[in-house]
Amino acid sequence: MEICGNEEALQKVDTALFCLSLDDFPIKDFVHLSHTMLHGDGANRWYDKSFNLIIAKDGTAGINFEHSWGDGVAVLRFQNEVFKDSTKVPAVSPQSQPASVDSSRAVQKLDFKLNDALKAGITKAKQKFDASVESLSIDMIQFHEGGKELLKQKKVSPDAVVQLAFQMAFLRQYNQTVATYESCSTAAFKHGRTETIRPASIHTKKCSEAFVRELSKHSTEELQKLIVECSKYHGRLTKEAAMGQGFDRHLFGLRYLAQSKGIALPDFYQDQAYARLNYNIISTSTLVSPAVQLGGFGPVVPDGYGVGYQVHDDWIGCNVSSYPTRNGKEFLQCIHKSLENIFSVLKGKKVGS
Structure with missing residues (x-):
């Protein structure tokens, strides 16, 4: 991917503390919740990051974390702090007005340059991912x-x-x-x-x-x-x-x-x-x-x-x-x-x- 001129985009991903994944659907039940947080569809997760903070359309949140850097104790500490702050002293509420920020300047889309070989590799990886997920109960x-x-x-x-x-x-x-x-x-x-x-x-x-x-x-x-x-x-x-x-x-x-x-x-x-x-x-x-x-x-x-x-x-x-x-x-x-x-x-x- 670097050869194709994606070095800068990859650098931004690599230096990020974590990945925030926003899913555009609500959670149906606990089994659906488990599948969503464990793997999702693989399209808006970056599994190699320290962790993915995943938020569904209905506000249900979860963490998918990569295990080599740390264990559940550390992630749970973080989760407990977020839970405490967001429930006891929430920074936003349903009544909050949108922040006066130009989102087009605050948020930048990362564009990846893909040649045919990369596109074929991504397609193959997605097929493999889907097959693996399909077999998991x-x-x-x-x-x-x-x-x-x-x-x-x-x-x-x-x-x-x-x-x-x-x-x-x-x-x-x-x-x-x-x-x-x-x-x-x-x-x-x-x-x-x-x-x-x-x-x-x-x-x-x-x-x-x-x-x-x-x-x-x-x-x-x-x-x-x-x-x-x-x-x-x-x-x-x-x-x-x-x-x-x-x-x-x-x-x-x-x-x-x-x-x-x-x-x-x-x-x-x-x-x-x-x-x-x-x-x-x-x-x-x-x-x-x-x-x-x-x-x-x-x-x-x-x-x-x-x-x-x-x-x-x-x-x-x-x-x-x-x-x-x-x-x-x-x-x-x-x-x-x-x-x-x-x-x-x-x-x-x-x-x-």
Whole structure:
């Protein structure tokens, strides 16, 4: 593009702090909202920018952010500030008069010079983009039979319970346990980014099998104990990850150093178990804030699920993305059933299979 004389226009895009995308349509529902903020039609987004601030015709706003420079914690901080300012001390209101600014001078259209090769490349990229978007499904549920308050009252970790529900759901749907990823912020450290929590453990496997395969063999008290075990272990993993005691980033750092220095990778990295561990079929992330209605992302592998979730005081929200090899709607039904069973057991009720 630079060869065709677009250097100046590209420089302006490159030096901009972020991209403001104005969509000329209202948002229909949460699924439409998710698709719009996650990908849109690709025509008025610049995905390589630090973030795209997207505003629909009805004023619904969202952020699509590029992940290499930072994480959800930083973006959420920005979002919270914008939400607070725009709701508590708004600079404009429906009664505001238009500013006396000549917009033709304040706003400048960037014209790109395109030759036939560039036009063909753009057409091909758009076709590829459309095909990828076409194959992406997004589904969601809201579970209203309890949330953070009840779980804390029962002395179990809300995050552990939701992660356990994902494990139970996958076992119910596919009769197996797979590599699972949960993001944990290491912002306690200077330049800290994230570490991985590994929610699939021997404890969640044992508990999931009891609920899914052997429900009639266990008393309510036994099932409660299994949930508490999962909660304790998950709490330990979370603390370790947050304080830099996880293993994923450590192993990644060593692998990266070996590769950058041209050293042969140790056998450990060639092991099939290491490859499977890093093929995360269930990838999960959570952020809760009054400024956020929902959040989500695409699956990180072709046959995976991208799970964005929020645990509120009295309800739990879950947003799942998938490609055609997986059935996201069915997975969510299994999550809902798992949450129902877990909450019933914690309330001391007998669960029917």
